[in-house]
Amino acid sequence: MTNYLDNPGSEGLVARVRGLRIRSQHAEIIRGVSFDVAPGRCVAIVGESGSGKTQITRSLIGLSGAGLSVEADELMLGGRDIRRLGEEEWRRLRGRSVGLVSQDALLSLDPLRRAHKEVAEPLVVHPVARGDVSIVRAVDDLLRRVHLPDPAIQGHAYPHQLSGGMRQRVLIAQGIAAAPRLLIADEPTTALDSTVQTHILALLRELVEGGMGLLLVSHNLGLVRHIADDLLVLHAGEVVERGHPAVLLAKPQHPHTRQLVAAIPRASAPVLTETVAEPRLIVDGVSKTYQRGGAEPVHAVRRVSCVVHPGTTLGVVGESGSGKSTLSRLIMGVEPPDQGTVTCDGTLWSGISERHRQKLRGRIQLIHQDPYSALNPERTVGWSVSEALRIPRRERSVRVAELMTRVGLDPGLARHRPGELSGGQRQRVAIARALATDPSILVCDEAVSALDMSVQADIVALLRSLQAVSGLAIVFISHDLNVVREMSHRLIVMHRGEVVEEGLTETVLGHPRHPFTRELLASAAHLADAAAGGQSRPVN
Structure with a gap:
């Protein structure tokens, strides 16, 4: 496995992070995290809830939020230093240089806009497609790629009219619409059933193999093992173990990694015995x-x-x-x-x-x-x-x-x-x-x-x-x-x-x-x- 941390240069990388530190008013959330994302590779971050995974991804898209202090020795997107960008500069980068698929689909989508308008926005802003006909075709293609049922109908629905899984697929379509060099996917399959997860997994692998860099946050170790080239295990804001998923998950060294692997539900889990009583x-x-x-x-x-x-x-x-x-x-x-x-x-x-x-x-x-x-x-x-x-x-x-x-x-x-x-x-x-x-x-x-x-x-x-x-x-x-x-x-x-x-x-x-x-x-x-x-x- 190529160890990007041994490579001192940032040429060709879609993202480079060195010594990332994030503090709130109450505590230090992220402590000296470092990693690289190269084109055509996927870096996955796993860890318990509250370990700081989402805060790392937010720092790479300028959405860390008020009350947080973000510092880093290096914080680069495509060779560009992003530590001191203004909001106008971030708007030009979001969607094209870096895309985001967050885990809160209902909050991320505008409740007053139909789904197809949400997906079309990156195409118009950057612009990737020109003319109404081209945009409509591009949106339809994107919704089909993420396996949204009946895209002609569901694409005209408002977010509250869609199921959680449908909203998540609309968000994925929006995230990949402008073909960003780096896609940040924060729990992208959380709300999806296993059949749709399989389709989305195939889509993400196709994008990575096509040269896109992917930073994946997930608690689904099966998804991580399928798609990731490098795996970082985060615990209390620190990277406690890193390596290739096949190696790391087969022989975890750190106690926290062993705990995550041991918690995978097994097919032999005990089946509960049915009881008989008046229905509740x-x-x-x-x-x-x-x-x-x-x-x-x-x-x-x-x-x-x-x-x-x-x-x-x-x-x-x-x-x-x-x-x-x-x-x-x-x-x-x-x-x-x-x-x-x-x-x-x-x-x-x-x-x-x-x-x-x-x-x-x-x-x-x-x-x-x-x-x-x-x-x-x-x-x-x-x-x-x-x-x-x-x-x-x-x-x-x-x-x-x-x-x-x-x-x-x-x-x-x-x-x-x-x-x-x-x-x-x-x-x-x-x-x-x-x-x-x-x-x-x-x-x-x-x-x-x-x-x-x-x-x-x-x-x-x-x-x-x-x-x-x-x-x-x-x-x-x-x-x-x-x-x-x-x-x-x-x-x-x-x-x-x-x-x-x-x-x-x-x-x-x-x-x-x-x-x-x-x-x-x-x-x-x-x-x-x-x-x-x-x-x-x-x-x-």
């Missing part, structure tokens, strides 16, 4: 259709039924846009079903007024897949967690500290605002807030998707322990079949709004009947094989 949640034949002006109606959910008993978990899997998140909104009572009913703890939940439902809200709580938009950016996370508490004010700080400790967070972070935390830390805050009311039903919509594997394992263990103690009923929506297998008693598979397969988790995953279920499993096995030591980029 009954979903009976619910459907939901959305009208979009003159476009064809979108049948998001079609005649879906399911039951969840106390102390059990119902897993819900399916491709992005299959209706999983819409089903969660119907269960939560955020939206009314067009037909069918939802019953919680023996009480009709759908079809009643919000005034009556409000009294029962504490029984059922949601852990959202996009924690940043679910938390008030102007308030501390401690305030957000305490908002649901119905106890004397003097007791709230103690209870908040207890809740944050239960989800693996330092109680001192309660003083921080969401923007000061990593994506994984924000997700754990959302989990703590959901637990504040001691609910009997918990709806987890991609609740561990933003977490590194070691924290995923901790959160799954936490949810299972809560079930054992309190009989919590959980609806667990996820694209990660390994986590679903470890967590769920029963499983439903959704495809284009319908349940195409259901049953005990081990039965569905061990003996799939529907072609779509078999496709999901094949794609997941492909990525899992890479994480466990299968196909990887060759060692150079």
Whole structure:
């Protein structure tokens, strides 16, 4: 393997970082990080949530944020020193010299612009395509390359009308639109099911092989092993180990690297034993259709039924846009079903007024897949967690500290605002807030998707322990079949709004009947094989 740190020159490199140091008002976040990205190569950064991965990527695109001090011995993009650039200079570089795909798609996309307008913006600004016809064709091609379903329809949707996975694909299309020399991909496949992950992986490899430099941040070690040429393991703001993924993941030396590898979900994870009791949640034949002006109606959910008993978990899997998140909104009572009913703890939940439902809200709580938009950016996370508490004010700080400790967070972070935390830390805050009311039903919509594997394992263990103690009923929506297998008693598979397969988790995953279920499993096995030591980029 070529060691770029031994090369003193920066000629030909798309990025060069030496001695990067980032400080906040409270602490030093990044401590002397160094690496190079060459054309046609991928450098991946892995590490636990809060280790500073995202802050490194933000420093290379001029988006570190207020209140942070960024210093470096060298910080270069394509041979240009970027340590003292002004905002106007950054605007000329963003999109063309360096592109970004962030993990917060809903925040990154303008809520007032349709998806195709977002993708077209880099083409117009730089400009890559000229004339309306050329731009429309280029956008259509980009949306097809990222496998957005029905791009002619979904491309004219607003971000809130798309699923999390669809929004992420629009963001990827926007990031590669102007063919940047360096693409920064911060958890680019977090919200995507295994089949789409495979397609995006192939697209990224194609771009790298075509000469683009890629800086990848991911907790998906299978993805990293497939595409990365060099791997950096970050812990507490420092690089503790580096090397080729095939070598490093097979024989990790540092304790933190060994911990990350050990946390990879295994196919032999224990399958939970089904219990029998009166249902906590009954979903009976619910459907939901959305009208979009003159476009064809979108049948998001079609005649879906399911039951969840106390102390059990119902897993819900399916491709992005299959209706999983819409089903969660119907269960939560955020939206009314067009037909069918939802019953919680023996009480009709759908079809009643919000005034009556409000009294029962504490029984059922949601852990959202996009924690940043679910938390008030102007308030501390401690305030957000305490908002649901119905106890004397003097007791709230103690209870908040207890809740944050239960989800693996330092109680001192309660003083921080969401923007000061990593994506994984924000997700754990959302989990703590959901637990504040001691609910009997918990709806987890991609609740561990933003977490590194070691924290995923901790959160799954936490949810299972809560079930054992309190009989919590959980609806667990996820694209990660390994986590679903470890967590769920029963499983439903959704495809284009319908349940195409259901049953005990081990039965569905061990003996799939529907072609779509078999496709999901094949794609997941492909990525899992890479994480466990299968196909990887060759060692150079």
